[in-house]
Amino acid sequence: MQALIVGKAPTLMWAMPHLLSRSGFEVDAVTTSSLLCASRFVRDTCVTETPEAMLARAFEWIARRETPYDWVIACDDETLRSMSEMAWPAGREPAHFPLRVMGISHIYSKIGLSRVLAAEGLRTPPFRVAPGCVEAIAAANELGYPVYLKMDSSNGGKGVFLCHCEEDVRQLAECFNLGPMLVQKKIDGQELDLSAVYLNGELVHFAHASILRALPSSGLSILRRYSPLAMVEANVVSELQALGRALQTDGFVNIACMEAADGSGRYYFEADIRPNAWVDFSRFYGEDAATRIREWFATGTTLKKDTNAKLETCTPMVISYFMRMALWELMVNRYGVWRFIPWADRRVVLSLLWSRMVMPGTRTFVPKPIRHAVKRGMLALRIAFP
Structure with a gap:
């Protein structure tokens, strides 16, 4: 099997070649970063000077290739949006790739995602769409503070603002020059990452992680507690299966939700159709996505919770991300980080x-x-x- 990864964010791409190689793929890459030239798991790498040149070369590799790629993966949000809007020749559309022409309105859109989740009956924080500052203040007063104001298209913690009062909203007035914003009720509780792999809309793999520590500037997680599938509630699997079908999604999906402190359940607020920086860390606790991806391509096997698993043999594992830790933490092996450098x-x-x-x-x-x-x-x- 053959896979192509495309992107301009090396932090979201570097782990993909090893994961896909273990899944049974030969891997090619089109990127603006030279980092993947160093990967021994990439067969052919094309490094371009600009994102526009990268997209043009990716189109050429996909549309004119004699043997189509078995899987094409956009590794960042902007690349996904651009490739999803391309006019692909009939029969040459990238395999397992979400396209806007298929009616997928939530590609790189927080507003679109909230609307789809609400329409499909999946729990998401109460929200309103505000075209301007006045409407945002009215929406925040209706929802009740604190609220998040979110730019429709942003990533990496950028474009997301926590507001505790009307003055906080007013200070963001200029942000509306870029378009409508999502006003979303803040849910108190434990943040979870449930990032998954879907193929043909069916759940193939996911990782269950509680966020223990994050960078204060961006909210990006540094320390997580991962739980094996046997320890995860069965209704989490059911919710993720329903989410995949509702979003008509294919590929890696960066999923985040909040386990509400009042016991009302999980509120899903993020489902970006791309890998995240933790995409290959679940193998450290025995839940290797590569094995499940390989089995799906071989036999169509989807993920199901094993109700016969022995809980006494399962233990959560705390894992730290070496690229987000302070240098002194790396030097002293804080959280046993050296174990998790791949x-x-x-x-x-x-x-x-x-x-x-x-x-x-x-x-x-x-x-x-x-x-x-x-x-x-x-x-x-x-x-x-x-």
Whole structure:
């Protein structure tokens, strides 16, 4: 089998080649980042200077290829939206790829997602759509503070603002120049990541993780507690199966929800059709997505909860993400982080660690032309000495 990954966000792409390779795929990549040139799990890498060139090359590789790819994956939201809107030749549409022409309104749209979830009877935080600041204040007063104001298309924690009063909303008036915003009631409780893999709308894999620690600036998680499937409530699986069918989704989906503190259940507020930075970490506690993906492509096997599993043999595991930890935490092996550095793609991981430790200083002290020249030189060495 053959897979193509496309994207401009190396933080969301670097783990994909190893995961797909274990799933039985030969992997090609079209990207604006040179990082994947270092991956031993990528067969062919095309690095472009601009996102526009990347999209053009991806279109060419998919539409003109003699043997179609078995799976095409956009690895960031902007790339997904652009590729979903392309005019693909009949019969040459990318495999297992959501397309807007199929009526999928929630692609890179928080407003679209909230509307679909509500229409399909899936629990989501109460919300309103506000075209301007006046309407947002009225909506927030109706829903009750605190509320989130969210730009319709944003990611990485950007474009999301917590508002405790009318003055907080007024200070965001200029944000409405970019379009309507989602006004969403804040739900108190435990944040969960239930990111999943769907194929033909059916649930193939998901990871159940409680968020224990996040970066204060962006909300991106650093520390998670993962639970094996045997420990997960059966209705969580049912909800995710219903979510996949409601969203008509294919591929990796970054799913977030809030387990309400008042016991009213889970409120789903995020379902981006792309992998996240934790896409390959569930294998550390024995829930390898690669095994389940390989079985689906071989036999069509979907995910079902094993009711005969012995709970006494199951233990949650706390896992830290090495790329988001402070340097001193890496040095002292805080949370046992060294156990969770995936060395299988050694050169990629070394490049990531190098950038994590060195690049903040070079951005401060080294001129931009010199930094780019060094990057080009490193890329040339990777190609010359694979």
